[in-house]
Amino acid sequence: MAIATRDRIIKTADILFYQQGFEATSFADIALAVGISRGNFYHHFKTKDDILDGVINHRLANTEQMLDRWEIEGDDPADRIRSFIHILIVNGEKIRKFGCPVGTLSSELAKLNHAAQSDAASLFTLFRSWLSRQFERLGFAGRSDFLAMHILGRSQGVAALANAFNDDVFLRSEVELMCLWLDEQIASVRKY
């Protein structure tokens, strides 16, 4: 089946791009991992940039789906934000090994001056606007986007250092710190 093969390629490329980086992952790497020939590969994706587009779109869809799920499961926006913060722990092992999938891809594409860098950044935008929406519901109004960017940045920093030092203790203590920060913010906005 055609679609199945295409999906398998994208899912495999997704993992390899994350673990090895986009530039360091070759056609041959992906074909070998999927278990197909390079010719078959070429039938589905003409250029390497095509695969990158596919992978980014795949990540966008997955992320959107995850955020939607969080939107349904609970009705407390604060809990949703806490779910976001706890990705760092849930995916802790991968993050310590390979860093944040979104941040590292965006950074690599920025260095390569790659046209898809803005597409990778739109992954950030997905989180950013979702977080901003949760803060709005908590009553932060015009400050919502600012707080969303703040927490997004904090997460990026934690992921970067947890990766550099392979430090799980640091990761967990920073997650706790971010949750405390969130509580403070909520407490202060409820005064008015």
Added chain:
Amino acid sequence: MAIATRDRIIKTADILFYQQGFEATSFADIALAVGISRGNFYHHFKTKDDILDGVINHRLANTEQMLDRWEIEGDDPADRIRSFIHILIVNGEKIRKFGCPVGTLSSELAKLNHAAQSDAASLFTLFRSWLSRQFERLGFAGRSDFLAMHILGRSQGVAALANAFNDDVFLRSEVELMCLWLDEQIASVRKY
């Protein structure tokens, strides 16, 4: 002069590794930028990893020198920490284009499973222990390293997002936020 050529290679490689990444920068790239032949290049560095070692050591020396200068110029540890925070603004343009030199290199080497990843991480350690020392002088005692890691992580996150979104406003507002955080920490430790 031999040393001069070697230095020129390292300085050029330093810039290229930062702007394009380690993997994406070839022998030919560096040789072309320096203006020498590949044969001459090979005389000074046998392998690409040798250049990486040279670049990392060069960065270590430069960083140590910068931190020493800050240690001499002022005698207020808080001001020194503020100097660190303000790197984000001083190097704002480069950071928005290429990210943090330390963080992006460490992240790339981690993905490549490169032996020099720990050496790149030692660049972080340089900042970490220096910051920790300043916090100690401010009286934070056992919490010093924790605070050093916290501020290091915050900086990394700010750099990552400022790069992804090419956002100077975010960068500056986060720097201000970090300085406010520092003031709060100092105020709270002085109570006792």
Added chain:
DNA sequence: ACCCGCCTAGGACAATCGCCCTAAACGCAA
């Protein structure tokens, strides 16, 4: 039974990669 279109395999392409070699030019000491 036949054909046509999609899927797959695998080889070939020029270009580039990191790395290695040889030879000429250089500068300093005897």
Added chain:
DNA sequence: TTGCGTTTAGGGCGATTGTCCTAGGCGGGT
């Protein structure tokens, strides 16, 4: 001047890169 070690230039190695091409196999519609 002669001689030797250092620095330089430039070609070439096998391997790998992204990309492209051709040929065979499979399956559904006529």
